Amino acid sequence: MFAAALAASGPAVPARPQTVPAGAATGSLNARLSGDVMPVHDPVIIREGSTYHVFSTGIGEGGQRILSVRTSRDLVTWKRGRAPFDRLPDWAVKAIPGASNMWAPDISYVNGRYRLYYAVSTFGSNRSAIGLATSATLDPAAPGYGWRDEGMVVMSRPEDDFNAIDAAFVADAQGRHWLSLGSFWTGLKLFRLDPATGKRLNPGEPPRAIASRTVPAGAPSIVEAPYIFAHGGYYWLLASYDYCCKGVNSTYYTVAGRAKSVEGPYLGKDGSALLKGGGTILLRADLAEKQRFRGPGHAGHFRDKDGTDYIVYHAYDRDRNGAPTLRIAPLRWDADGWPVAPEQ
Template identity: 50%
Template structure:
């Protein structure tokens, strides 16, 4: 009888290797991990680096946090001492820089980031590059490469929240967008890191659907029902996976962010959720949502590793409303990712 049960277990495991897939695990963090917004993560050597939106403690733009084990974090610098002068000239209402996204191609690290002001789409995405992320290296120096693309008031998109994905041929693509017409994509020239002049197509990837009776928009702001932003794309298996944040961030205990995902055979779409609903028609499969301890999980970034993928994001303390870095292992089951939010204390 015991041998039969053992054989049956092995047969089931061979029949469906995802049947017993490991559950995702939320990591417990220590050190300088609080007040982290829109985290983007990279690894060089034995060090993980997280880049975050806004002012760095002690001055500068884009705080950098470092860790050797993903759980113990310390502040280890910033990208810019101040907002670049050319951004102050073209966008005088910009008070801080947003949503850094770090990637590596063409022999150097690329940090795409956004400038704007709250509630407007007169925005832009810019680029800085560096040979290394190690601040102790003699090669360490961030170079401001200037504007990549911008949006103006008449555009149906908002040029913030950049993310770079390399397709199966190593071609970089830039996804972006917040509210308005949703998530867009442009092809990038790998030699310059700027828009590829050979392809001027603006690809549409995801958007929200107007409800039958939407609430009126706040004066001067886009309607809340348009709330989709923070795209991040990874290539896993046979699909490209588009992670986005639905609903509202940056409101402390009133934040309603939740992280959604869809997938596509081509990097330019169409992206569908697990039910087959196109993300351009409001589709999205829920990956992370609030619990009694943490609210508004979103602003996500994924790091693919041989030892297992991880996802980093921010969430808001349900008591204080303060944002903090969150990290979860990212597991895959039946072709879809799964992640975890830290549980309430017992």
């Protein structure tokens, strides 16, 4: 979510990417991640050919400050890629005064083009917008590379009860296209998309509510970063609860719920409804005195070509002054068909 708030609300984030030496650790995938893995906030991952691509909130210098990109050939060693943009689109500058970078991107491959959704906002405001850019390839050296601005998809204003950030695309079994999004306010929403354009199918249609948390009157619903994917005959909703962006003091954690319809209702393993702040914990950093990586959240799903499921997320590294760091963990599925992320 609010990577732009890190400097104001938590330990300083390194201005330049920091690297972890290759081969510095052995064991789980997270223990072996190396190279340019920080600062990374709100990551998503996709594979094109033999290259993995991580897109994340813009932090750094040059184009990386607008939107950050990293690549890997083995899912372990990461390096900076070519940033898609060197400035915000003109429509975004006009729509969201004061915005300086793109937040919480989502990447998917639809109808022969890559769709890159991103948020433009300012800290603490729901005057926010989701934009879309497309490209025929992610490889800057390949013919057809180049990001085409497709304009605004969804905008929220102070009078709205949602916040148009943290978007994620999903197509359901019926071929319908959807965009989940949301942060705080009254919770997470689901918008129907036009499969041909990637924009709202019926702009006047209200969104579906998919997750919220019961809070005192006038307080925000502390939930954000929805991500929906299909597995085992269900749609799975990942959501982040509590606060990010406070470095090692972040209380972020990730819950999961499942539903037979992409529209919900999403329930945890115990039957608790995500619309009422329920769900089953998937990622959490307990034991603050022992756990190096704090506040694991903003999780997205990735299914590799061999069928292995992964989640990609960020957590704050206690050993590096709370820097937001790329984390990738394989999912396993328990005997009851629920996801487990053993490597945190």
